[in-house]
Amino acid sequence: MSIKQTICPRCGKPSEEGLCGPCRLHEIEWVTVEPRVKTIMCSTCGSRKVGSTWSDCPVDREVLGRSLVIDGIRFHPDIKDPAVEMEIRELSSNRSQAYITLSGECYGIPKTGKYKTLIIWGKEQCDRCCRISGSYYEGIIQVRADGRRPTEWENRRSAEIAYQAEDDAQQGGDRLSFISSLDVSKDGVDIVVSSLGFGQSIVNYLSSYFGAKSTSHPKLMGEKEGRKLYRVTWSIRLPRIVRGDIIERAGSYCQVTGSDGTTLRTRDLISSSPRSFREDETVRVIGNIRDAEQAMVTHREGLTLGILDPKTSIPLEIAAPKGCLTQAGGAVSIFRDGDMIIVVGY
Incomplete structure (x- = not known):
């Protein structure tokens, strides 16, 4: 024993300062484990109650159970490299048993121990489910x-x-x-x-x-x-007229591109030019672009398109709108107004 070493006043063994490691360890509780932990879950939606507040629970029962048990474990501040091993067994719908193995090092001495914690799953109906059921x-x-x-x-x-x-x-x-x-x-x-x-x-x-x-x-x-x-x-x-509606006004057909409740913004289906005017009773709604039909183009001569009527398969000739470059073998979207057929998309 060197001159710098001291004697443990309790057991007489060499000690660097005061009590030796084993005697110091005897004075403390190296770990405490809650024997029972409890949480309250909604039996309908699985939400969890913490204090007086309900919140959605994004994890499954086993993950939550492990978290509850770990929250109930308290290692002494002098424990180094603490480790937790756990196995959870289901006892019933509202009881689970956690088997825990804890280990660490304290004052240079390795420690290990086995413990058990009972997990209690309380059941209540949460604030949201109470309102829904009522x-x-x-x-x-x-x-x-x-x-x-x-x-x-x-x-x-x-x-x-x-x-x-x-x-x-x-x-x-x-x-x-x-x-x-x-x-x-x-x-x-x-x-x-x-x-x-x-x-x-x-x-x-x-x-x-x-x-x-x-x-x-x-x-x-x-x-x-x-x-x-x-x-x-x-x-x-x-609104009576909405975006995408096909309308007829003063013999012209247009597609509505927008509205502020009083003024309609439209696109002329023949000239493709934009037009704006106030919504009034003279505007007639034919339908909406969502209900357009697809027709095959059989031939083209200038501004005239030959198509097959998708309902009757009868060949027809209709006017091609400005900007339409669809040729034979392609397809166009059409809309009907009685016997009139208008191209609304190409």
């Missing part, structure tokens, strides 16, 4: 068309936009923004929403996408903790 709602969005019935495409697109808004809200962490119900009929779409802010966001999306006008009609439903509670009905009116 048919809770704060607003109704009614999508209708001005002077006509919405097309099947408009109804389908309205529903898609609403559900996309719901996905965006959920991914943004707004658990209480959801669609309570969505009904599609020949008159339009009715969207029942869980919150006023969420409802307004859907109204904004739909109004912007379709260039539609909207109005809101709040109704006082009562008070809660001194705060007035309202339910709102939004009315969205899709």
Whole structure:
């Protein structure tokens, strides 16, 4: 023993300073393990409750169980290179048993130990599922068309936009923004929403996408903790004429390229030149470009196209619009107005 070495006052063995490693280790608890850990999950959607707050749980049960057990393990600050090995066995739907092997080094002495932790899976219905099961709602969005019935495409697109808004809200962490119900009929779409802010966001999306006008009609439903509670009905009116419509005005056929609610921006289907004019009752809507048919071109002579009628296979000759370079063997998009056939795409 060198002169710089000291004696452990407890066991008499050599020690660099004060108590030796084994005696110091005897004075501390190198690791503590919670014998039971608990979490509360929604039995309907699998969300997790932490404190008083619910949140979506993106991991599976085993990964969450391992995280809960690890959170219940406390190594002493002097432990070096701590390691955890774990096996989880399912006991029942609300009980799991974790078998843990812990190891590390403390004061130059390797330590290892085996422990068990019981995982308790509590079950409750979360705030969102409670509202859904109770048919809770704060607003109704009614999508209708001005002077006509919405097309099947408009109804389908309205529903898609609403559900996309719901996905965006959920991914943004707004658990209480959801669609309570969505009904599609020949008159339009009715969207029942869980919150006023969420409802307004859907109204904004739909109004912007379709260039539609909207109005809101709040109704006082009562008070809660001194705060007035309202339910709102939004009315969205899709414009009579929308982008892509094929219209006839004063004997000319045009395709609508845009609208601000009062002025139509169009493309003449014969001259291909842009035209703008105010929407009025003299404009006749024939249909929409989405419903165009494809016709094979059999021959071409100057500005005259020979086509096969896609319905009857009868050869026809129609006017080629300016800029149309389609030759025999190609195809053009056509639209019918009674006996008149107009080229709308090439």
